[in-house]
Amino acid sequence: MSQTKSTAQRRRRTVDRRFREAKLLLRGAANTDHPIMAHIIPIRRCNLSCAYCNEYNDYSKPVPVATLRDRIELLGKLRTGVITLSGGEPLLHPELDEVIRIIRRNATLAGLITNGYLLTAERIQRLNDAGLDYLQISIDNVMPDDVSKKSLKVLDKKLQILAEHAHFHVNINSVLGGGIRNPEDALVVGRRAMKLGFTSTVGIIHDGDGQLRPLANREREVFLEMKKFEKRHFSRINYFQNQIANGQPSDWKCRAGSRYLYICEDGLVHYCSQQRGFPAKPLETYTVQDIRREYVTQKGCAPFCTISCVHQISYFDFWRGEQTLTVEPVPQEQLVHIKAATM
Numbered sequence: 001m002s003q004t005k006s007t008a009q010r011r012r013r014t015v016d017r018r019f020r021e022a023k024l025l026l027r028g029a030a031n032t033d034h035p036i037m038a039h040i041i042p043i044r045r046c047n048l049s050c051a052y053c054n055e056y057n058d059y060s061k062p063v064p065v066a067t068l069r070d071r072i073e074l075l076g077k078l079r080t081g082v083i084t085l086s087g088g089e090p091l092l093h094p095e096l097d098e099v100i101r102i103i104r105r106n107a108t109l110a111g112l113i114t115n116g117y118l119l120t121a122e123r124i125q126r127l128n129d130a131g132l133d134y135l136q137i138s139i140d141n142v143m144p145d146d147v148s149k150k151s152l153k154v155l156d157k158k159l160q161i162l163a164e165h166a167h168f169h170v171n172i173n174s175v176l177g178g179g180i181r182n183p184e185d186a187l188v189v190g191r192r193a194m195k196l197g198f199t200s201t202v203g204i205i206h207d208g209d210g211q212l213r214p215l216a217n218r219e220r221e222v223f224l225e226m227k228k229f230e231k232r233h234f235s236r237i238n239y240f241q242n243q244i245a246n247g248q249p250s251d252w253k254c255r256a257g258s259r260y261l262y263i264c265e266d267g268l269v270h271y272c273s274q275q276r277g278f279p280a281k282p283l284e285t286y287t288v289q290d291i292r293r294e295y296v297t298q299k300g301c302a303p304f305c306t307i308s309c310v311h312q313i314s315y316f317d318f319w320r321g322e323q324t325l326t327v328e329p330v331p332q333e334q335l336v337h338i339k340a341a342t343m
């Protein structure tokens, strides 16, 4: 494909995506009875084994596409705005393109969170053709180590082919905390992302309950430095992190179970990846009454929560909807556990 044709296609896709984003924002502001975002797990298996991660195993089979279709249609009936595929590593699912097409038929926007290892030019073109809107890769360090192999050294080639071929929005997330050795790596990753034309975010690694592990001084400095070169994008709504970076509790209303849903590989609705087990209700029985109840339920784990996607979604309603019910966080040992990988 010629460069000019590809650039024109990319522009058309961006205009079309912005139009749908505007629609999602208006609908989200006008009515609180629907989820703005759902994460859905098409496969729990991962091809990596990051030391801080409790969201993968090394043996699960892909969820059949017919089952995923049913779940996505149910999310569509709940009028979910963005459906994002997460994992495990979603690119290990053999029919992921079809799953993305199903999302585009049932929701406003389709997203994908991947470690990027399996991306090729041909795979990116298939994601373009399927109608993917967003892709996020987390890069944890510059050189791979025993905590994480999601390093810039390994993934830079993948970033270059993404810059060349992707017609969807690409965000590169770098991380601080959680045993990542060199906080400065986050700056290197963020600068590289911006040079390639992507957006760049920084996340703070949470413990197994989604809670803050206090940042060291240098990590906090790097975090504040990275905030200076933020670009405008939906994923940039992360004001909460200022308090969290300073070890202060964050005063916000978590709308997990309402405006944000986490659908595990068994089709249960959970608050988020780190509060699996609550409410743990099958998606096919999840109704607008559940959405309304969770909207007004204050989560005991909120003050030190670092789950940025739920913070971003909850920002839609920060000024309204007082939370009058309460629920305590589920302790780590009571979460729906993902069996540890054997490697």
Ligand code: SF4
Residues within 6 Å of the ligand: 046, 047, 048, 049, 050, 053, 054, 055, 056, 087, 088, 089, 115, 150
């Ligand atoms: S953080 Fe991502 S890439 Fe690493 S083990 Fe977990 S799911 Fe896999």
Ligand code: SF4
Residues within 6 Å of the ligand: 209, 210, 211, 254, 255, 256, 271, 272, 273, 274, 275, 299, 301, 302, 303, 305, 306, 307, 310, 311, 329
């Ligand atoms: S505050 Fe919300 S997003 Fe954060 S861990 Fe608790 S339920 Fe999950």
